[in-house]
Amino acid sequence: MPAYRKILALESSCDDTAVAIVEDGRRVLASVITSQTELHAQFGGVVPEAAAREHIESVNVALQAALDQAGCALEDMDAFAATLGPGLIGSLLVGANTGKTLSLITGKPFLGVNHLYAHVASNYLESDLAPPFLCLLVSGGHTQLIVVESYETMRIVGSTLDDAVGEAYDKVARLMALPYPGGPVLDRLAASGNPKAFALPKATVDGPYDFSFSGLKTASARAFEKARTLLGPDAESAQVEALQRDMAASFQHTVVETLFEKTVRCAQAHNLSTITIAGGVSANRGLRQRFERFVQENPAFRLYVPQMAFCTDNAAMVAASAYVNPITDDIRQEVFSRSLTRP
Ligand SMILES: Nc1ncnc2c1ncn2[C@@H]1O[C@H](COP(=O)(O)OP(=O)(O)O)[C@@H](O)[C@H]1O
Ligand SMILES: [Mg+2]
Incomplete structure (x- = not known):
């Protein structure tokens, strides 16, 4: 070569x-x-x-x-x-x-x-990363789990059946009247919100490493609309912002846990001890922190994330x-x- x-x-x-x-x-x-x-x-x-x-x-x-x-x-x-x-x-x-x-x-x-x-x-x-490793690719257009066997050979073992993660972030943000692109905005709001404020559904899909985010997107939008209506038309901006923070945190928590659980299970099933995250959503602080905590608690695993x-x-x-x-x-x-x- x-x-x-x-x-x-x-x-x-x-x-x-x-x-x-x-x-x-x-x-x-x-x-x-x-x-x-x-x-x-x-x-x-x-x-x-x-x-x-x-x-x-x-x-x-x-x-x-x-x-x-x-x-x-x-x-x-x-x-x-x-x-x-x-x-x-x-x-x-x-x-x-x-x-x-x-x-x-x-x-x-x-x-x-x-x-x-x-x-x-x-x-x-x-970095000094070398195959084999598992890559969680999360962007505006794609959500995939990829087994990287060598520099040349990659195999997709899981993917989203509907929305990509970044797309779900952007759509939920838009429904909450937040600016585009929604990913970084929700990530920032999530840091100071309550992740347990809204109980949101985790999708069940047939493939062990497949994902679905469209149900979560709709559930988040409905829950937000309902809570926003309850606040009434004269709500103060601080109240609306607190609601946005809680919804961002709850949405992010559900997304991160779903991605994290499937990725780790997939790595274990494929005997891969190196996990990487890539794509626009790999900038997400909640996602990075969840994986960082995991490798701290499980030193047999190594994590690579791209520079911001x-x-x-x-x-x-x-x-x-x-x-x-x-x-x-x-x-x-x-x-x-x-x-x-x-x-
Ligand atoms: N901190 C973040 N948290 C969540 N999503 C993010 C964050 N930063 C960027 N994104 C999302 O990443 C996506 C863009 O990914 P990128 O790989 O740059 O583009 P593309 O999908 O066109 O390849 C957008 O959906 C954006 O909302
Ligand atoms: Mg991209």
Whole structure:
């Protein structure tokens, strides 16, 4: 397997334009993320057309900023990489075409990356993690338990049957009239709320490692509406905020316990003593704390979580993935059909 020491990677699958330069798959020389959060917040979610146009505006600025941060020139790179899917096609095209153009003008290879492989690889950054391990991948679009057998071979052993965790966070927040994206907002509110204030249901699903969050989302929204109505139309803002805190804490508690229990059971069943968490929701403080407590009490287990900057979408993880899985030819075959689907 060729080792591309310095990889410049682009990530533009959704609403972040990101460019990073990573050395030997682990050392981050530069990581630039241009967020579009403010643009989409006014619509309460990502607008694909607006996202694509914003990527066109930002990509060269982010590229130059990454080169400056690393103190490198394009000629110093050994390969270029970009996320090819899954994601919003108008957004993906910007990063993919930029990466391919850079490859063309420098004569260095272009490596195509699957966004989910990249989230899994985020835990290699600035760490000594090596397979085998179990990865709990939790983002706005995905919730999966992945057995990472080797750098190249991954197997999905569990997934959500309906909403992804991040999606449930965003929807519950919206129903509580909180801003987008809801995950970080609910996480912050949860820290000072009562997790036992609302008894919320934990879904029962057939597969031992599968998840379902749509029932919890609906139950949370109903419980909040009912409690909000009881407060009456003239409720003081402090009262409404206390209610939001308690609902955030109760919702988060139920989500975290569900994810935690299934992940640990899955690790034990597959004889894996290393657990990693990845994806936007891995930034969640409640989730990180629950797993941290577990490994403190069970020293036979090891836990890896990405640095905060590498939880939500970023390009450093794309470079890390391209390094361990450098796919140069037959991109459609390799990146799309081998995308993380169940055998
Ligand atoms: N602290 C947090 N707690 C819970 N969810 C979070 C937190 N930070 C981000 N998220 C959620 O992560 C999701 C974004 O994940 P990310 O991997 O960046 O994007 P995508 O799903 O497009 O790949 C959003 O749903 C967001 O609400
Ligand atoms: Mg993502």
